[in-house]
Amino acid sequence: MDPSRGTERKWRRTDRPECQCCSDCSNNASKISPYQTDYRVGDVAADPSLLKPSRHSIRDKLFLLLCVRTEEMGASSSRHNQESTNRSNAANNSSQPLTAIQTRSSLHHHKHSSKLRTTSPSTHSSRRASGGSNRPRTERTERTERAARVERPEWLPHNLEGLVTITSLSATIDKKPTTIDERSTAVLKYRTPHFRASASVRIPQIPEKETWQVGWIQACTDMVFLNTYGPYGVSSWEFPELKTGGYMMISDSDGRNYPWYGSRTEVVTVTGPTKSEQNVTVTMNDNFYPHITWSVPLRNHRTPALTHVRRTQGFYTWLVAKSVDTNQIYILKTIRWTMHLEISVDPSQPLGHRARLLGTGIQTQPSILNYNVEIVPCALQPPNANSAQNLIWYPAMGSAPPAVIVPAKWNPDEKKEKENAEL
Incomplete structure (x- = not known):
């Protein structure tokens, strides 16, 4: 020996x-x-x-x-x-x-x-x-x-390396093209492939009475959504906060459970004390399924005139851990993904033969970044994407100004008035 x-x-x-x-x-x-x-x-x-x-x-x-x-x-x-x-x-x-x-x-x-x-x-x-x-x-x-x-600092580290461990992580977009539905005489419908994200996270033992959440947060960073109606003009879905530069991104929460993307499989809550470490899994998915009118979205227009649809939208999706007791959010991983599509429409054709998808329709796969992007405050609070967008009509002829067809559901002025009234 x-x-x-x-x-x-x-x-x-x-x-x-x-x-x-x-x-x-x-x-x-x-x-x-x-x-x-x-x-x-x-x-x-x-x-x-x-x-x-x-x-x-x-x-x-x-x-x-x-x-x-x-x-x-x-x-x-x-x-x-x-x-x-x-x-x-x-x-x-x-x-x-x-x-x-x-x-x-x-x-x-x-x-x-x-x-x-x-x-x-x-x-x-x-x-x-x-x-x-x-x-x-x-x-x-x-x-x-x-x-x-040492006095207790006002901030904590921005990561939980060594404490919370990601055991598995995936982010994909279904490898199939956008589908088009022309069955309605009033609107054109299309459905994009799904973006899907899944993560398994190991949470250490929590010996004291404290609550932690692990889940997904998503925000939209940019959007171009244009519907062209031949010589009449263009309708555009827009986020005023993004267009004016007031916000860097818009929360894509469900509108009820800020800042989380959803409240079912998208977030898990663990309350201490726990006897041992726990493994939790959180999943989410997202896609587009809009309705676009065949005719110009103004009064007294009934004839089909839609000729082109273009949509490009970008997102950041974060896997995070949040301390409910301190409201501190720790970013575990950042994902970047986009969705792009173009549809050509011939309004003179009968239903079922008007629209066709341009290009292959296969989306670029998401990127799981090797660094984390900061979550700005506006991505954690109202408004969310569904309530902040409005539809603007830009006429192609004459000197008529742009008109708001569908206003945003969220009104920042009303929110300020309500806050002032509470004070």
Whole structure:
């Protein structure tokens, strides 16, 4: 038997420090693989014990990570020099305790590394001066004291890396063309293929009474929806907020459960305390199924005149986790997708033979981005796309101004008046 291998096994059983995330935590270091890679939240190296299920809430763990980052950012250059000296002396003093930021891979190599981070000598001096024992303080005690010294920040990290895990994710558009329906004598109907998104997410144990939601949020970023009526003019569905530049995007919520896209399969709520981690699945789908009048959408027009339909619309879809208690939203993944179609119409033909789809009709597949796009506030609140759009008529002949045929259901002026009345 290789003596070095036997020594290594003995070291693993006896010398590895125990997890200090809480006093009764069973996740001790002997059960942790020493070859596991570093945990990180954003650009902050995190103590693995902070990321394991324990009595601490998810928000408390995030707060402790922030305290570590705040303390590191405010450290002086003299402290960095002192830490450098401590690292060089660590090889001769392996009995000194580890700091809370030490990673698992560093724990495995601590007997062979000359860069081990240790507590400063001033820490031991302060213990002796206070009359305490020579036994090193636990990591939990150090984290608690650090949290007490640092004021609670007004923000939390914008990701839950290491806490909430996406186990599967898909986003597709059905690979079939748009279908056209000419059975009605009043309107042309078409149905686009469906955009579909599905995700499975692993939520860690929630030991305290707090509520989390995981689901889909969607917003429209741009839309061109033009219906041409030969020499008469063009009707256009528009979002005034997008056209004027007042909003960057419009919420595509169902209008009842902001900010979620829907309230059935689109969002899942998990309420603590829970006994173990949970796996949840959220799905959503979206497509277009509009009705377009054959004749000019004005009074006294009954003759079919529709000649062309063009529609291009873009969306951002986010998979997010939301803390119901703090209203904080964490973006887990961002998806970008578009829908485009063109239909040529010959109004002189009989029903069933007027319209034909231009091009193949097969849509470009969605992109699952390797970065996250910020969700602006207007994408989380009213108005939603269905209530904000209006239909404008642009005449092609004469000097007649554009006319609003179908006004938006949502009126921002009425909302302001209502808010002022409540005040």
